[in-house]
Amino acid sequence: MRFCPEYSFDKLRRRIVINYQGKRFLDTGAVIEPTTNKAELYQQILEQVKAITFDETDAVANMANISAVLFHAMPDINWAGFYLYKQQQLILGPFQGKPACIRIAMGKGVCGTAAELMTIQRIENVHEFKGHIACDSASNSEIVIPVTLNGELYGVLDIDSPQFARFDDVDQHGLTAVVKHFESTLS
Numbered sequence: 001m002r003f004c005p006e007y008s009f010d011k012l013r014r015r016i017v018i019n020y021q022g023k024r025f026l027d028t029g030a031v032i033e034p035t036t037n038k039a040e041l042y043q044q045i046l047e048q049v050k051a052i053t054f055d056e057t058d059a060v061a062n063m064a065n066i067s068a069v070l071f072h073a074m075p076d077i078n079w080a081g082f083y084l085y086k087q088q089q090l091i092l093g094p095f096q097g098k099p100a101c102i103r104i105a106m107g108k109g110v111c112g113t114a115a116e117l118m119t120i121q122r123i124e125n126v127h128e129f130k131g132h133i134a135c136d137s138a139s140n141s142e143i144v145i146p147v148t149l150n151g152e153l154y155g156v157l158d159i160d161s162p163q164f165a166r167f168d169d170v171d172q173h174g175l176t177a178v179v180k181h182f183e184s185t186l187s
């Protein structure tokens, strides 16, 4: 039978937990406080991502759940999702947030730049980024992390925030670990 998380409530700790194969994973969306140590938050996010993708090889399903975990666990973001490299361009994949532009040419916008250069783009003020593609006028900063499969571009993970300079080294490190884990589910 496929993994389907069971939710329960830990009365003692007043937390929702996800139960899977005798292991318990915190429901980060329900318990993470904005003041929580960020590195610890990413540890919990990675744990939850590992749990939700456990033994699952369907890439779309995994990207959908990873987007949902990130969107609900990360404070002050308004979009989290994937663009996939298809037909020599980026095409919208699973995401959480408002509807977004569907196709992005290589080298265009923050996503297309990250994809073409195969490097992480961390933009403190997207309005100062030449060619930024505004899908949501509320977005002010953005981080885009390339996803690769066997050394080739597979797509990008894109996170947007209404806060300027929302993403720092800890976010970059934590999100890179999430991407690395997703990549490991592809091969």
Ligand code: SME
Pocket: 079, 100, 101, 104, 108, 109, 110, 111, 112, 131, 132, 133, 134, 135, 136, 139, 142, 158, 160
């Ligand atoms: N802002 C991105 C486009 C994608 S949306 O933010 C979801 C860019 O400049 O590539």
